[in-house]
Amino acid sequence: MANTDAFTYVYELLLDHFGYQGWWPGETPFEIAVGAVLTQNTNWQNVAKAIDNLKVMNWLSYEALAVAPMEELAEAIRPSGYYNLKARRLKNLLAMISREYDGELSFLLSDKTESARHNLLSVKGVGPETADAILLYAGNHPVFVIDTYTHRVFSRHGLFPEESDYHEMQQEFIDRLPNDHQLFNEYHALIVMVSKEYCKKKNPLCEACPLKGVNNYPA
DNA sequence: CACCAGGCAAGTA
């Protein structure tokens, strides 16, 4: 392990501790993209209820969601919170896919990463984290998803300056890790796990944290 | 009861 970067070492520690997470396996890309919008600042349990409602309505396809009435869509996704806002955001996303990709999500996801990301960010309601989550989890693009958890865990362990912004943190992961979408996929999920279990905002359990003392790596 | 969750945009100074 002598030649291993600290970021790779952190990944191995987390994988050893939590095991493989395998986020979003077996779902359609469309469902993943919808989930990425619905999960904004919201617990995944609430999102799962909203997704279930969309499945019952048979709205989890571009064609179906595009013609779903805004008010009924909002009602269906109500458990995910911000439901009026998120209904509009989903429609905004569909409008971009219609305009730029002939209504085919697969065309967006097979576009060059930079172009697809640019178009995603042009949607009102899709910011950097949502765009990157869609690219990574729906499209298997090798982009690293940053969130408030990533910032909290890595700054607390002295691996990022506190004032680092989204792009700076993302660039650091890209520079220091192999360019592998499966690694980025699993790594982000593991960061969410350690944050929820050991690195909470109010009540951190630092003594039991699998990353305790990792800032001294390689020592 | 308070606080938080797999953010983002718009408004203010």
Next chain:
DNA sequence: TACTTGCATGGT
């Protein structure tokens, strides 16, 4: 540029 606020349900 750098804060602040609105959006909202559901679990702990």
